[in-house]
Amino acid sequence: MxxxxxxxxxxxxxxxxxxxxxxxxxxxxxxxxxxxxxxxxxxxxxxxxxxxxxxxxxxxxxxxxxxxxxxxxxxxxxxxxxxxxxxxxxxxxxxxxxxxxxxxxxxxxxxxxxxxxxxxVLTISPSQPGADPNRDDDITLKCSLFKVRDVPCRENNIRWVDETGAELLGEGDGYRVLPQTACVSFLTVKRQSGRNRKYTCQFVDEQNSVKIEADYTLDPPPNQIYIIIGGVVGAVVVLVVIAGLIIYRKRANVTEDFPKPTQHPDEPESNLTYVTVNHANQQASTGKKVKEEKVMYCTVKCQKTEANEDPSNLYSNVRNLK
Missing domain, CATH: 2.60.40.10 (Immunoglobulins)
Incomplete structure (x- = not known):
């Protein structure tokens, strides 16, 4: 130089x-x-x-x-x-x-x-990023304020709060705050929770005014995540089955409303066509009672052969339904 x-x-x-x-x-x-x-x-x-x-x-x-x-x-x-x-x-x-x-x-x-x-610059992260995520034991979060030496960092400049905004001090239910060293603070929390938990690290001044803060969301252990996902999938499957049963019952009811006409025991089962015709006087006065007659019309189609293609082979039968 x-x-x-x-x-x-x-x-x-x-x-x-x-x-x-x-x-x-x-x-x-x-x-x-x-x-x-x-x-x-x-x-x-x-x-x-x-x-x-x-x-x-x-x-x-x-x-x-x-x-x-x-x-x-x-x-x-x-x-x-x-x-x-x-x-x-x-x-x-x-x-x-x-x-x-x-x-x-x-x-x-x-x-x-x-x-x-x-x-x-304020940072927050797990103190051991390479820790096994499948374990259910405690996890320690590290909050650090990076600065130049001329910027003082007094005791309690860094504090922790939970998702409700309550300050975490010393040791409590599921957490422990370690004493602050220089501009670094550690928070140990339990991961055995059925939901996500958020923790916030704050840098405050002499008047306890928040100058900057950083959040960290702690996910539940993987085995609990699988349980939650399994419960959601199970509920969806149950809803799908219930919906399928409802649709099936509705279709069954519609089918029952249209019964098939009774077949005469002497007539063959195949090639039969039944039609029920209602005869009524459409020009009758609305004030006059009209007698309605129901007639069943049946057509029997004989088996078609090469030697007999005469359309007269169709047999028709009309019966008055009393």
Missing amino acids: DAKRLLELILLFVLHFQGNSGRDLFLNKRSGQDAVLSCTSESSSPPTCSIVEWFYYKDGGQAITEVRNGEVIESSARAARLSVTTDCSLVINNVTAEDAGLYFCRQGGDTNTDVNTYLS
Whole structure:
């Protein structure tokens, strides 16, 4: 590293860790959100984007130039997730724990224009991601606040609440909160539950105001999931069977309403056609009672042969039904 580059890094370190009054901004995001870092503060003038630069500094590292002359540097490892708005703000998409750190905006190389933004990122996940999901034992959730060392993290900065909003303290029914260490807190809960349970990790300030929070939904054990699915499938099958029986009964009732005419015992079973005809005077007066007669008409078709195709082989019989 040449002397000029080393001098620049030393200057940046001294400048930003002594703090600029009125130009320090604090931004809290949870993993997966988008962050918008402003290039202005209450004591700064509107910037000119064509001369704006954005720098990023993380504990134990060195300042990295992310934006030069208002344009994202393509060689940046995060170039695909970075962009600059019309007011020169820096946008970071899909924030991760690695994005936590100090960002500062500078105009035209003038350090007096610097605006510092301290980005902290809150994450929540199982402390042992590779644990066997088929086991019914307890699971421990880990909540961490990633930040720079200059951002304090006092005791009880991180707290846990359940799905009802009640704060979880110490040890209770089905849970145990471990003492907070630095900016990390652990919650151990039981997985033996018949439904999903949601737990929320919150980062609060000195006045206990929530600055950022992250949720984690704990699924029931797989064996209980199968029981639930089996119950739902069983209920659907029962409903389908009941519906089928109802349809069958209705069709059976319709069939019974139209009985087949009684066949004469001396007549052959096949090739018989029966028709019942009601004879009534359609022109009779509506006030006069009309006598109705029912007549059964029967046609018998003889077996057709090559030698006899005479249509007179049809035998008709008309009977008056008394």
